[in-house]
Amino acid sequence: MNADVWLHAGQAVVHHALFPLFLTLAAYAAGNWMYRRAGQSPLVHPLIMAVAIVIIVLKTLGLSYHDYFESTRFLHWLLGPAIVALAVPLYGELKQLGARWRALMAGLVVGSVVAAVSAMMLVLLLGGGVALAKAMSTKSVTTALALVLAQEIGASAPIASTIVLVTGLLGAVIGPWLLPKLAPGDEAAHGMAYGTCAHAIGTSKALQISETCGAFAALAMGMNGLLTALLLPMLMAWWGH
Known part of the structure; x- marks a missing residue:
């Protein structure tokens, strides 16, 4: 019974509308940590690492790129102000x-x-x-x-x-x-x-x-x-x- 509860809770988190946004931010944070640990080598750039982490998680959990993209559209909008800055x-x-x-x-x-x-x-x-x-x-x-x-x-x-x-x-x-x-x-x-x-x-x-x-x-x-x-x-x- 407890296993079923945890399974349903995990599915609810994974399929929540905010999960892709959390995944993106967590992946970049992990990539940035790896980048610093590697002495800021371009081969371990945070962007590259974050992309790899997101792909692995999406494939593992069976989530579609379309759903991920729609849930992170706000981040795409922020690209404009970031470039202007x-x-x-x-x-x-x-x-x-x-x-x-x-x-x-x-x-x-x-x-x-x-x-x-x-x-x-x-x-x-x-x-x-x-x-x-x-x-x-x-x-x-x-x-x-x-x-x-x-x-x-x-x-x-x-x-x-x-x-x-x-x-x-x-x-x-x-x-x-x-x-x-x-x-x-x-x-x-x-x-x-x-x-x-x-x-x-x-x-x-x-x-x-x-x-x-x-x-x-x-x-x-x-x-x-x-x-x-x-x-x-x-x-x-x-x-x-």
Whole structure:
């Protein structure tokens, strides 16, 4: 009898509307703990760990992604204010931004175009299909924007979000090794590269490096998302797919 009571209580908790929200927050807290224990290694990024934990729990409990998504829609809404809040560190770098805005914007535009076009060309050259090429074109924007763009251009949203996650992780791993060699001591340029190529995960890594690096990464992430959202549908229309 006691076992039945505990079973029913557990089912009531799992199927409660707030359980997915609790699971998300608990998974991120666990991922953040693992991240600190691993010495802040990008390979153990809290976002990566949280995603893995949520997937394992959903599969184990037999919960659908649709129900999980609907119950955590509030968190998706918070992505907007969170991204806008990244403008706060940029405010302190207005002087440097004003002095270098032409070079920084030119690099941003080139980076946005090259990120999308080169990814698509690489897929097609290696024998991948059009659907995969479309999903790859969204690799350097945030997950929230990639999901919207994927629907607009006819790409697979789950594949696009996975590619975005892998891109951000690679940027956070390779960036600290590569960028100091390409532009020694230029934290503004490093930040622009992180934000343009590795979106939110790269920006998170840039904020750990310095406030300047994080500020320019936040700017690049937002501007790259805007440019990609404007250019990608036009590119697809020109391509004829």
